[in-house]
Amino acid sequence: MANNWSEKEIELTAHCFKAVAHPLRLAIVCLLAQGERTVGDICSEMGTTQPNISQHLTQLHNQHLLKSRKDANRVYYAIADQRLSVIIGMLQEIYCN
Incomplete structure (x- = not known):
């Protein structure tokens, strides 16, 4: 494998x-690279519907790229792995x- 990467590492990276x-x-990942957002915030920024964004x-x-937390009736999303923010x-x- 290239640069001593295992086949599993290459497969996981390709899936990401x-x-x-x-x-x-x-676009969602680019927005979340700036910081945590609610689903409503993301919908407003992207100009599309909540069901579409939720999907x-x-x-x-x-894919374990995002993490979420719930606060009352809002769900906040953020990038789970800061390596994605670097990319x-x-x-x-x-x-x-």
């Missing part, structure tokens, strides 16, 4: 990239001058 390859999911949040959460920061630096 696949999860954020969708434009809306990438994408679930996919990202199932998003590098992508923004390269492509979003």
Whole structure:
């Protein structure tokens, strides 16, 4: 394997990239790289419906890319692994001058 990566590490990394390859999911991750947000905040920022956002949040959460916490009747989402924030920061630096 390349650079001493195990086959499992490469497969897990590929699944992470696949999860954020969708434009809306990438936009959500970029938003969350700036800090924790509620589902309502994300809906407002993305300009789409709560069911649509929830579907994408679930996919990202199932890949362990996001973590969530509940406070009263609100669910807050944040990036679970700060390495993803670093990757998003590098992508923004390269492509979003």
